[in-house]
Amino acid sequence: MLVALVPVALIGLATGGSRRLRWPLAGLFLLLAGTWAVLLAEPGPAAGAAIRAGAGLAPLVLMTAGLVVLPLALVTAAFALTFRPPLPPDDRHEGDR
């Protein structure tokens, strides 16, 4: 789950553990980690059977929805809603903390 945890931890570090970002970042972690968990849990032979049954695009849809579409929507909205312009050096620690 490092692939989900490290990006979220870096954002948390960069934003000083902003309270306003707590839930969006938790959501991002759950999305990434959850999608990976589902993908990793899917056994190969079963996936092969699903493909032969005509559901071959299911993993592709899961990958793009869980790792691209939903995280992008979440990240875009969270960033825009919590955005503060980069402050001059002296004011940096007086921002949204």
Next chain:
Amino acid sequence: MSGAVLAAALGSLALMAALGLWAAGRTRTASDFFIAGQRLGLWVTGLGTMSAAFSGFVFLGGPGLTYRIGVASLFIVLPVGFTAGLLCWVVAGPLRRLAGDGDVFTLTDVLARRYAGPWPAALGALATVVGTVGYLGSQLLALGLVLEAVLGTAGPLGAWSLPAALGAGALVVLFYSAAGGMVAGAYTDLAQGLLMLAAAVGVFVWALGAAGGPAAIVGAVSADARFAGFFEPFGRIGPAAALGFFWVFGLGVLGQPQMLHKFFMLRDPRQLRWMPLVLGGSQAVCLLVWVGLGLAAPAFVAQGRLAPLERPDEASLAVLLGFAPPLLAGLAVAGGLAAIMSTADSFLNIGSAALVRDLPRLLGRRLADELRWGRMATVGLAVAAAVLALAYGDLIALLGTFAFGILGASLAPALAVGLNWERVGPGAAAASIGTGLGLTLLLELVARRGGFVALAEALPGLAPIGGAGVPPAALALAASFTVLMVATWAGGRRPSAGPTAGEPR
């Protein structure tokens, strides 16, 4: 060869050369040349960042890699769901703040300002030059393949066809990069980004329809033993390699100068608010070309409409030039050329800045005419990259991933963590950059060269990119992060000698 395709290709090259000429008149200072005078808006910066990041790798290399390893190749690009936000939260603000604070044009400048002592900046500049030559090589290889196919030089020129096509394309990129610097780069990137988006959407819709729709594609490819496991998420490379791809491209993005460099050019930091939407949204749309052509090529082969490909990198061109309507093929070829050239010109600019500005300054010297030397350095870099491209002898995506990995493993930890945690000292940063650079080169050599078989066998999880193991760059990136954190903690609570991005010096 259709006249429309040829006209689109030549028109695209001519348009970029014209933009270079126009921009040359607006390039008067080193600031203009290296960071476009810091006067770009949201759309120019956002779409320029997308087009600099997405290159021949996406238009040619991606479908080629999909042809070889199946949908698992997408783990290279799936991180775009969060990387735009990650970039903006973690590095865009600090970089823009530093750029507005004086003579900061490059990532080496950032490292020099953030960390005391010469080592972090010197190693950063070295990693930038090495990564630049690698990434530029992958772009020139893609450019050569496109021009070779469009101009039909393979028959008349034989073995000299690819070198000749590669050289011709490199001359155009060199012309507008050397003449116009980053002013040309920024505006050509915008034009190229718009072209890439139009081509990606058009190609995706057409490709799925031409291959008979999703159900027909799945049916044909799944029934063909040559593509066994194609649709399974990890079917053809295994979970370790897929996770490695996602790790390298999800976090390595924080060390990519072709993207980070764009944040220096933003006129107003307040425009960052919508940057994740513009950057991430345009990247997601552009991925359609990877998916569309990546599914269509094996489907056409499985349906017996296309002969099996000897070189997977030919997948995009074989589908487009063999089956697409001439106008769409022309648009796609122009979009592909745009993708390649936008990344190539960004790297020419970044590499020349490292050679002409950064390294001499770190050696205590300053060139009298950086603008003139910068233009000359672009020529040297292009020649070195062209030689590497011709000597590498493998897929575009593999050379591109190797270069991306070098930059990510070397620079991402020292920038992403160091710009936001004042406790990171110059020793930890230098150790991390050195580890990332050295380990990526070493492991790549171990994974690819027969002379290191014993060492490769001692590291059974290691595999060349596209094999069933962890990509070398993923291990190097993890090691680089680990070294930075361990060295920082071991260094005690002593604050570093240099400021973090937002701290007063």
